[in-house]
Amino acid sequence: MRRLPAFALALALGFSGTAATAQECGGDFGQFVQNLRAEAAQRGHAEANIDAFFRHASYLQSAIDADRRQGFFTLPFTEFAGRLISQGRLDNGRRNAERQAAVFDEIDRRYGVSRGILLSFWAFETDYGAFQGDYNTLDALVTLAHDCRRPHIFRPQVFAALELFEMGDFDPVNTVGAWAGEIGMVQMLPADIIAHGVDGDGDGHVRLQTSAPDALMSGANLLSSLGWRANEPWLVEVTIPDTLDWYDTGIHTSRRVSAWEADGVRARAGGNLPMSNAQASLILPQGRNGPAFIAYPNFNVLFEWNQSFTYVLTAAYFGTRLEGAPVFDPRNPEPGLSREQMQELQRRLTARGYDTGGTTGILGRNTRAAVREMQRELGLPADAWPTAALLNAL
Secondary structure: OOOOOOOHHHHOOOOOOOHHHHOOOOOOHHHHHHHHHHHHHHOOOOHHHHHHHHOOOOOOHHHHHHHHOOHHHHOOHHHHHHHHOOHHHHHHHHHHHHHOHHHHHHHHHHOOOOHHHHHHHHHHHHOOOOOOOOEEHHHHHHHHHHOOOOHHHHHHHHHHHHHHHHOOOOOOOOOEEOOOOOEOOOOEOHHHHHHHOOOOOOOOOOOOOOOHHHHHHHHHHHHHHOOOOOOOOOEEEEEOOOOOOHHHOOOOOOEEHHHHHHOOOEEOOOOOOOOOOOEEEEEOOOOOOOOOEEEOHHHHHHHHOOOOHHHHHHHHHHHHHHOOOOOOOOOOOOOOOOHHHHHHHHHHHHHOOOOOOOOOOOOOHHHHHHHHHHHHHHOOOOOOOOOHHHHHHO
16 A cells, blocks of 8 residues: 655666676576666765675565556545554644644744644654555665666665664664655655655654654655645535535636635534635545545645555545544535446546556546546536546547
8 A cells, every 4th residue: 555656756876987888687687686786886885885785685576566556546535545554643643742842832933834734644644653664675675776667766766775874873774764755754755755754753864663753853844845835724524505616626726715715615613714815625525425635735746755545535534533633524425436437438548548556446636637528528527537427428
């Protein structure tokens, strides 16, 4: 159930030496590791460090298997949120908010990142540090760099891990984490730790596996670097009228909050929506008959942490719950599609020239956008929620 580390693209450590092009991916694994060693030498790393770092690097088939197995993300929002959010996670979140109050106060001062959103990712990524993954991090990174699906993401992370090793903050034999190479309580990739790691407890090291202050401060610094707007909201549950132009909804469209209010959108908890002059999107994760949220610019920043729409929305919503928001109203959405039906829909949309991001069976942002356009073309309510009616119409 691991995420695709999208933000690695922007933070990857570039290199233009000849070794980088000798074997970009695939081929004999042993030779691939030798090429990594040669590139590390060209980058200026000492031979002794290279040998100690790569000596035990092994192919990790389980990382490849996990990369191909992410069916959990096919669940609709209401079911996905129900599985991830429990009373225990709420209670532990509030206890950790109290336990780390001084750290969160410092985060507020430095970055303006909400404690709710940090607690949410801390909960979903590792259950507040209780389980941080059991994949050998070096083996996972080298294996995924060798795999030709996304080598441009993972190859730079190998050298970032080498740099952490030379800093005394990475053990190639004993460091374990997620299948995609993320480390620590909030699961950050090595390059992100180097770029945005913060020594929150003042011990001279950034140790995200054992230090909650380090992990939380580093996560806040990462979000800040990705464009988080200090002390602004990210998500508010709303009620909606039946008279909206559904084509205006969705993450791809934004309007002034005051314009949404003029059309009858209201905060479900009562009162006015915050920041009436801000641009915001109306999110309908299961269509016009399901839950509804106003998403502010900070919501979009979270996609740099995780590319899954359902995961991001669930994490964003859980962050509001940790700060006192009520349980969302599921309303009565139309039934969605099975994974097989979704794949068939994606094939049919692709055949019509729409970019769905592949036939994954996952309702991601690209597929939602394609569904919305197709619904409009067919004269159906364009709320980006694929149903059997849409599939049959195609």
